[in-house]
Amino acid sequence: MKNILKSFALLIISQAILSCSNKNQKTMNEEKNELDQIFPKGEKGSGDTFTGNAYNVGLVDADHIYTTTVGNVYFEPGARSNWHRHPAGQILIITDGIGYHQIEGQPIEIIKKGSVIKCPPNVRHWHGASADVGLQQLYIVPNTEKGIANWDEAVTDEVYNQAK
Known part of the structure; x- marks a missing residue:
C-alpha cells in the first residue's frame, strides 16, 4: 500500500512540475515576441x-x-x-x-x-x-x-x- 501511495504522490508531483514548466515556457515565448525562423532572415x-x-x-x-x-x-x-x-x-x-x-x-x-x-x-x-x-x-x-x-x-x- 505504501508503494502505491508513493507512486501516486510521485505522479502528482511530476504532473505539477510539467504543468508549471509548460506555463513558464509559454510566458517566456509571449514576453520575447520572437518568431520561430524557418529560413534565414535575409x-x-x-x-x-x-x-x-x-x-x-x-x-x-x-x-x-x-x-x-x-x-x-x-x-x-x-x-x-x-x-x-x-x-x-x-x-x-x-x-x-x-x-x-x-x-x-x-x-x-x-x-x-x-x-x-x-x-x-x-x-x-x-x-x-x-x-x-x-x-x-x-x-x-x-x-x-x-x-x-x-x-x-x-x-x-x-x-x-x-x-x-
Whole structure:
C-alpha cells in the first residue's frame, strides 16, 4: 500500500512540475515576441518598398520550367509593405506571428500562423506585422513572365492604425 501511495504522490508531483514548466515556457515565448525562423532572415528590404524593418530571402528563383518565385519575408513589429500589385497574383502562407493584410477598399484582415491569403492579379494590397508581434510569411508569385510586383506609395500610419 505504501508503494502505491508513493507512486501516486510521485505522479502528482511530476504532473505539477510539467504543468508549471509548460506555463513558464509559454510566458517566456509571449514576453520575447520572437518568431520561430524557418529560413534565414535575409536582406533588409528597401525603404522604397517597406515601412519599418522587413527582411527578404529568395528561396526559389523562377526559370523556364518553373515560372514561379518563392521567398520568405520576416517583418519586425510595425513593419509593412507599401501598397503593391502582382500582375499574376500572389499567395501568402503565414508561418509565424501576427499581422495584417488589406486589399484596397476592403477592411483590414488579421493574419496569423496558418493563414493562407490569395492576392488576386493586379489588385492593390499591402501586408505586414502587427504593432506588437512580428510576422513571417512565405510568398509565392506564379507566372513571373507577366511580371513580379508593381510598387506604389507607403501605407500611411492612419491606414495601418485602423487595424488596432
